[in-house]
Amino acid sequence: xxxxxxxxxxxxxxxxxxxxxxxxxxxxxxxxxxxxxxxxxxxxxxxxxxxxxxxxxxxxxxxxxxxxxxxxxxxxxxxxxxxxxxxxxxxxxxxxxxxxxxxxxxxxxxxxxxxxxxxxxxxxxxxxxxxxxxxxxxxxxxxxxxxxxxxxxxxxxxxxxxxxxxxxxxxxxxxxxxxxxxxxxxxxxxxxxxxxxxxxxxxxxxxxxxxxxxxxxxxxxxxxxxxxxxxxxxxxxxxxxxxxxxxxxxxxxxxxxxxxxxxxxxxxxxxxxxxxxxxxxxxxxxxxxxxxxxxxxxxxxxxxxxxxxxxxxxxxxxxxxxxxxxxxxxxxxxxxxxx
Amino acid sequence: xxxxxxxxxxxxxxxxxxxxxxxxxxxxxxxxxxxxxxxxxxxxxxxxxxxxxxxxxxxxxxxxxxxxxxxxxxxxxxxxxxxxxxxxxxxxxxxxxxxxxxxxxxxxxxxxxxxxxxxxxxxxxxxxxxxxxxxxxxxxxxxxxxxxxxxxxxxxxxxxxxxxxxxxxxxxxxxxxxxxxxxxxxxxxxxxxxxxxxxxxxxxxxxxxxxxxxxxxxxxxxxxxxxxxxxxxxxxxxxxxxxxxxxxxxxxxxxxxxxxxxxxxxxxxxxxxxxxxxxxxxxxxxxxxxxxxxxxxxxxxxxxxxxxxxxxxxxxxxxxx
Numbered sequence: 291x292x293x294x295x296x297x298x299x300x301x302x303x304x305x306x307x308x309x310x311x312x313x314x315x316x317x318x319x320x321x322x323x324x325x326x327x328x329x330x331x332x333x334x335x336x337x338x339x340x341x342x343x344x345x346x347x348x349x350x351x352x353x354x355x356x357x358x359x360x361x362x363x364x365x366x367x368x369x370x371x372x373x374x375x376x377x378x379x380x381x382x383x384x385x386x387x388x389x390x391x392x393x394x395x396x397x398x399x400x401x402x403x404x405x406x407x408x409x410x411x412x413x414x415x416x417x418x419x420x421x422x423x424x425x426x427x428x429x430x431x432x433x434x435x436x437x438x439x440x441x442x443x444x445x446x447x448x449x450x451x452x453x454x455x456x457x458x459x460x461x462x463x464x465x466x467x468x469x470x471x472x473x474x475x476x477x478x479x480x481x482x483x484x485x486x487x488x489x490x491x492x493x494x495x496x497x498x499x500x501x502x503x504x505x506x507x508x509x510x511x512x513x514x515x516x517x518x519x520x521x522x523x524x525x526x527x528x529x530x531x532x533x534x535x536x537x538x539x540x541x542x543x544x545x546x547x548x549x550x551x552x553x554x555x556x557x558x559x560x561x562x563x564x565x566x567x568x569x570x571x572x573x574x575x576x577x578x579x580x581x582x583x584x585x586x587x588x589x590x591x592x593x594x595x596x597x598x599x600x601x602x603x604x605x606x607x608x609x610x611x612x613x614x615x616x617x618x619x620x621x622x623x624x625x626x627x628x629x
Numbered sequence: 630x631x632x633x634x635x636x637x638x639x640x641x642x643x644x645x646x647x648x649x650x651x652x653x654x655x656x657x658x659x660x661x662x663x664x665x666x667x668x669x670x671x672x673x674x675x676x677x678x679x680x681x682x683x684x685x686x687x688x689x690x691x692x693x694x695x696x697x698x699x700x701x702x703x704x705x706x707x708x709x710x711x712x713x714x715x716x717x718x719x720x721x722x723x724x725x726x727x728x729x730x731x732x733x734x735x736x737x738x739x740x741x742x743x744x745x746x747x748x749x750x751x752x753x754x755x756x757x758x759x760x761x762x763x764x765x766x767x768x769x770x771x772x773x774x775x776x777x778x779x780x781x782x783x784x785x786x787x788x789x790x791x792x793x794x795x796x797x798x799x800x801x802x803x804x805x806x807x808x809x810x811x812x813x814x815x816x817x818x819x820x821x822x823x824x825x826x827x828x829x830x831x832x833x834x835x836x837x838x839x840x841x842x843x844x845x846x847x848x849x850x851x852x853x854x855x856x857x858x859x860x861x862x863x864x865x866x867x868x869x870x871x872x873x874x875x876x877x878x879x880x881x882x883x884x885x886x887x888x889x890x891x892x893x894x895x896x897x898x899x900x901x902x903x904x905x906x907x908x909x910x911x912x913x914x915x916x917x918x919x920x921x922x923x924x925x926x927x928x929x930x931x932x933x934x935x936x937x938x939x940x941x942x943x944x945x946x947x948x949x950x
Contacts (some may be wrong), residue, residue: 294915332807342715362633370894370930370933371643371644371930371931371932372641372643372930372931373639373642373929373930374639374640374724374927375724375725375727375929376698376699376716376724376725376726376727377716378651378654378655378658380641380651383930385894425723425725427893427894427895428893428895429893429894458667466723469718470721499718542821548715548802614788614850
């Protein structure tokens with residue numbers, strides 16, 4: 291109960307960011323870069339084990355942007371010239387110029403590499419079809435819907451290949467899902483195509499957005515676990531779930547990834563306790579709010595350490611049987627496992 | 630028919646003018662460049678984007694908002710009473726802006742955009758319009774920690790923006806445009822919006838325009854026809870029902886038709902633009918029709934943005950009603 295995990299990305303060590311920019315200029319070979327990506331992955335797997343995480347991620351040391359990575363490996367996409375995201379930050383937004391196709395598996399090789407390094411489960415990490423569509427230009431498909439459903443087909447193939455390779459957890463992130471409430475049904479339909487028939491535990495991460503509107507539809511997401519950012523809005527998101535008798539698992543984001551401030555163990559433990567007044571313990575997985583790639587490696591490790599330590603504090607309380615919400619929920623959960 | 634843009638234009642162009650603004654802003658942030666040095670770069674790019682609009686064949690230009698990070702902060706930063714907070718999503722786009730927070734009563738301490746406008750107008754051989762955020766959008770995209778309700782906040786901003794609009798008209802702007810994308814979302818208080826538009830346009834000696842884009846006007850268009858502006862901008866791309874609503878509305882103002890998707894790289898054909906022109910020239914005469922992309926062009930990479938305005942001008946040139 292209260293398993294700990296991470297959302298996906300972890301910061302790249304300085305040697306790797308240097309190597310990536312050298313590789314872009316052609317100063318080092320792709321092979322040399324790959325060796326450093328493997329080294330960084332090894333280091334993060336070891337670090338997560340050391341910190342005591344239950345379910346690991348490969349840290350995405352070989353990915354840049356979560357949509358661009360898939361666009362670069364799928365057929366039908368082209369890279370654009372620079373567009374501005376905000377402030378002085380620019381990026382290359384993928385353009386769909388033809389039918390979206392997948393020649394070979396994209397993430398399976400890296401997943402296999404990471405899983406061989408540890409006996410703990412490593413999550414397979416995919417970007418969802420709605421998000422890939424929303425974060426790309428579309429010159430090929432007649433509508434946003436047609437594009438989303440076409441992308442869903444190739445992401446489904448990728449999810450099946452991950453499962454075949456042995457992934458017990460498959461995460462299909464849809465951070466864009468909260469942007470346009472009127473397209474929530476499309477996002478649900480597309481995610482259903484991806485997760486249909488999978489036996490692995492399926493997870494989706496959704497970023498903060500208009501939960502007052504989309505909240506009631508969350509239970510219709512065809513997924514086992516919904517991972518949400520609770521920390522960056524001081525856990526006010528819990529209100530959405532109060533009295534809703536939400537049955538799916540929840541990935542409980544407990545540290546803010548956009549804030550340099552390090553949360554204290556007591557603060558995070560108290561927020562987990564607060565969440566346990568709304569959710570059952572076996573319904574929760576504990577993690578940071580979002581990917582940690584925007585923090586420095588040192589900051590990320592400190593935030594991750596707090597996640598595990600705070601979870602351990604609450605776990606001990608639960609097994610010592612001294613908290614009221616646990617007693618209520620345990621009897622209910624025992625009944626559930628029997629049925 | 631008058632071809633124009635809504636406001637923004639790509640700040641960087643790998644294949645054309647330059648990408649040096651990125652490095653210049655980084656250096657300016659690190660204080661390695663001073664304001665005057667950054668200004669030189671911004672002026673150079675402003676002239677380049679004005680030249681592209683002229684070369685494409687547009688009739689009414691903008692300065693491309695090269696100095697702007699978004700629609701609201703250029704104004705909020707220069708008004709007393711605001712501070713600028715962290716990133717928030719810009720409507721339904723995967724684009725972010727910094728949310729202004731109003732702490733004390735807002736106050737305009739002097740002209741905000743006049744100098745940049747004067748520079749752009751001097752750089753151009755064709756008329757340049759001035760663009761401002763509308764009072765309603767500026768208010769709802771900010772966090773109000775001063776007024777007890779939205780109404781006094783919107784009306785106060787309308788008064789301050791009115792002073793700026795008068796100064797821009799004084800500086801020679803033939804058209805002053807107020808952008809109100811917020812009207813496409815939720816249920817805007819239209820009575821308040823119309824009252825604010827009365828305040829903001831009062832005594833402005835130029836043509837005034839209300840531009841709406843994104844979301845859906847959802848029945849508000851008929852009310853907006855009562856606004857005290859000369860031109861109403863309607864985005865018929867973002868909302869699939871907008872054209873139908875437009876056809877049902879008695880168009881009593883000049884119309885600015887947002888007819889190309891400035892959020893997607895796919896290039897519209899001349900014939901599909903002509904179909905749209907034909908549909909709206911039955912509602913409003915050609916001399917009272919402005920045509921433009923549905924919103925600012927900065928959502929696009931440079932090459933596609935340029936192609937859009939070239940295609941727009943071509944469609945206008947070849948259109949026979």
